[in-house]
Amino acid sequence: MKGICRFFQRFLHLILWLAGLTLIGYFQYYATEDIKPSKICQPITEVMFLKTHKTGSSTILNILYRFTEKHNLTMALPYGNEPHLGYPDSFHISYVEEFKTLGKKFNIMGNHLRFNWQQVRRIMPNNTFYFSILRHPALLLESSYVYFKNYAPAFRKSKDINDFLSSPWSYYNMTEKNNMHAKNNMWFDFGYNNNAEYDESYIQFVLNNIEEIFHLILIADFFDESMILLKDFLCWDLDDVIYFKMNARSQQTIQTLNPENKEKVKEWCALDWELYKHFNKSFWMKIQERMDLKTLYKEVELLQKRQNELMETCLLEETAIENHQIKDKNMKPFQGNTHIMGYNLKEDLDNKTLNICKKMTMPELQYTAHLYNSQFPFKKKKIFK
Numbered sequence: 001m002k003g004i005c006r007f008f009q010r011f012l013h014l015i016l017w018l019a020g021l022t023l024i025g026y027f028q029y030y031a032t033e034d035i036k037p038s039k040i041c042q043p044i045t046e047v048m049f050l051k052t053h054k055t056g057s058s059t060i061l062n063i064l065y066r067f068t069e070k071h072n073l074t075m076a077l078p079y080g081n082e083p084h085l086g087y088p089d090s091f092h093i094s095y096v097e098e099f100k101t102l103g104k105k106f107n108i109m110g111n112h113l114r115f116n117w118q119q120v121r122r123i124m125p126n127n128t129f130y131f132s133i134l135r136h137p138a139l140l141l142e143s144s145y146v147y148f149k150n151y152a153p154a155f156r157k158s159k160d161i162n163d164f165l166s167s168p169w170s171y172y173n174m175t176e177k178n179n180m181h182a183k184n185n186m187w188f189d190f191g192y193n194n195n196a197e198y199d200e201s202y203i204q205f206v207l208n209n210i211e212e213i214f215h216l217i218l219i220a221d222f223f224d225e226s227m228i229l230l231k232d233f234l235c236w237d238l239d240d241v242i243y244f245k246m247n248a249r250s251q252q253t254i255q256t257l258n259p260e261n262k263e264k265v266k267e268w269c270a271l272d273w274e275l276y277k278h279f280n281k282s283f284w285m286k287i288q289e290r291m292d293l294k295t296l297y298k299e300v301e302l303l304q305k306r307q308n309e310l311m312e313t314c315l316l317e318e319t320a321i322e323n324h325q326i327k328d329k330n331m332k333p334f335q336g337n338t339h340i341m342g343y344n345l346k347e348d349l350d351n352k353t354l355n356i357c358k359k360m361t362m363p364e365l366q367y368t369a370h371l372y373n374s375q376f377p378f379k380k381k382k383i384f385k
């Protein structure tokens with residue numbers, strides 16, 4: 001009996017000793033890392049991104065496309081040769097290719113759509129992480145104005161953006177198609193009425209609704225900070241959120257609102273302004289809850305360092321270039337009604353590096369077609385238009 005007790009005592013000592021060693025090893029390992037992980041976690045692979053317009057959303061979609069390929073995931077893609085998920089119609093599952101066979105099995109969703117929770121939840125798994133991005137409404141309007149100049153009737157009729165803003169009601173007709181780009185575009189993209197009257201209880205109701213569904217709302221004006229917060233929420237690696245800026249306007253086409261009109265946007269797009277103010281505040285609160293500012297900016301610095309390294313490795317000019325300078329016509333981004341910048345790759349890259357660089361610079365429509373064709377090899381090829 002004594003022998004058995006001693007055996008168990010020794011066995012217990014051995015277990016305690018091994019547990020102690022593991023703990024010491026764990027703390028030593030993380031003490032030597034630059035950045036300590038806030039927690040040990042599993043990367044999230046079920047993600048829905050509401051791609052709002054002119055908010056840096058194509059840069060995020062490129063990140064999601066690369067993550068999808070890296071982990072061999074499935075993406076809810078626009079059906080047939082469509083570039084978007086039915087926008088500006090309210091989203092319906094039939095806008096997704098193979099929704100009947102793959103519904104609830106998709107991992108990632110992120111193409112342009114007008115949000116409709118009842119439909120989206122029918123095709124995405126129940127544990128999906130929902131996020132989106134907002135931008136200051138004045139900067140967004142500047143960007144939309146040139147991009148949608150001939151597409152939105154309200155813009156088409158005005159001389160320039162300051163002319164439009166000086167008397168918006170003389171150009172804006174709420175019954176005309178495609179005018180959502182001219183007034184409260186983010187509110188519209190979230191699925192709400194962009195022409196609704198300003199009403200505090202209605203606004204509060206919408207903000208509460210969005211908060212109930214979306215786990216995270218990023219802010220384009222703090223893009224790199226947003227990437228760090230996103231990677232923290234998703235438990236992704238820093239490399240997963242390194243990006244090259246997509247869809248930037250050429251310098252020559254930039255029209256800037258004068259200070260008076262910049263202020264006026266807060267009234268003209270009052271619903272978007274409330275949305276932005278609310279989620280800008282909650283963005284910084286979420287950062288505070290999850291990390292201190294020192295850690296945040298250390299990670300931002302690492303992200304920018306890695307981004308610069310990749311720009312040097314990949315890009316012929318080491319920066320974005322004008323559309324007419326892009327050598328490979330298959331790598332030209334869709335131009336809207338303006339001039340959108342793109343990239344030239346270096347010519348002597350090895351295959352592995354070339355693949356990384358190509359995917360980081362591939363414009364949205366081309367990448368959508370590429371993913372579609374590899375996800376649905378037996379369907380008619382999607383071609384980018």
Ligand SMILES: Nc1ncnc2c1ncn2[C@@H]1O[C@H](COP(=O)(O)OS(=O)(=O)O)[C@@H](OP(=O)(O)O)[C@H]1O
Pocket residue numbers: 052053054055056057058059139142143144220223245246247248249
């Ligand atoms: N990383 C980063 N940081 C800050 N801003 C960024 C970033 N990436 C894209 N952008 C700017 O976002 C604008 C394009 O937005 P979208 O890609 O959402 O446009 S679209 O709706 O898909 O056409 C476009 O804005 P403008 O240049 O003002 O037009 C891009 O320059």
